[in-house]
Amino acid sequence: MPRIPLVDPTTAPEAVRATFDKLSVPLDIFKMMAHAAESFRPLLRLGSSILARQQLDAKLREYTILLAVHSFGGRYEWVQHVPIAEDCGITPRQIAALESGDLTADCFGEKEKAFLAFVDQSIREIRVGDATFNAMLRHFSHRELVETLLTIGYYQMLARLTECTDLEPQEPSGVRVVQSAAQTGSRES
Numbered sequence: 001m002p003r004i005p006l007v008d009p010t011t012a013p014e015a016v017r018a019t020f021d022k023l024s025v026p027l028d029i030f031k032m033m034a035h036a037a038e039s040f041r042p043l044l045r046l047g048s049s050i051l052a053r054q055q056l057d058a059k060l061r062e063y064t065i066l067l068a069v070h071s072f073g074g075r076y077e078w079v080q081h082v083p084i085a086e087d088c089g090i091t092p093r094q095i096a097a098l099e100s101g102d103l104t105a106d107c108f109g110e111k112e113k114a115f116l117a118f119v120d121q122s123i124r125e126i127r128v129g130d131a132t133f134n135a136m137l138r139h140f141s142h143r144e145l146v147e148t149l150l151t152i153g154y155y156q157m158l159a160r161l162t163e164c165t166d167l168e169p170q171e172p173s174g175v176r177v178v179q180s181a182a183q184t185g186s187r188e189s
Helices: 014-021 028-033 037-052 058-071 075-087 092-100 110-125 130-139 142-164 174-184
Strands: none
Touching (some): 014 037, 028 037, 028 075, 037 142, 037 174, 058 075, 058 110, 075 092, 075 174, 110 130, 130 142
């Protein structure tokens, strides 16, 4: 049971209710986020842009999300994003390697290893060393690099939210959220 109750969309302030009306999947994380009524919609918009509007390849995005939430013990988002990762072509072996921290496993290609080293170092140390930064730039654009950093920060924030409030993982619906964000431009994360 969460440490604070989830917001009931039917009794929430009008702006929060209107935002919930646009969601295809009213996940519990959204009901927790809604306590921050003025930040709720902007947070969902940022999440939607990460999931549906980045130049960064979806597979790399999911590597980033899984590593970011795992670094904070974010089980809620891990449970939601493993099916999304699989839908993006990430193999069970790659997911296991991400979970165990084996980011140089032979199931990853050279470009993926450079990317994972960047994500890992950014998560652990915040400031990435020159060699890791330059290796990332050999394979990815400035836009992709910045999108990666924003994705790390957003999903670590979500992991902090779910872990601090003891929000229990729920049945995975993340693939539907991503599909909705891609198809309709919804405000989901």
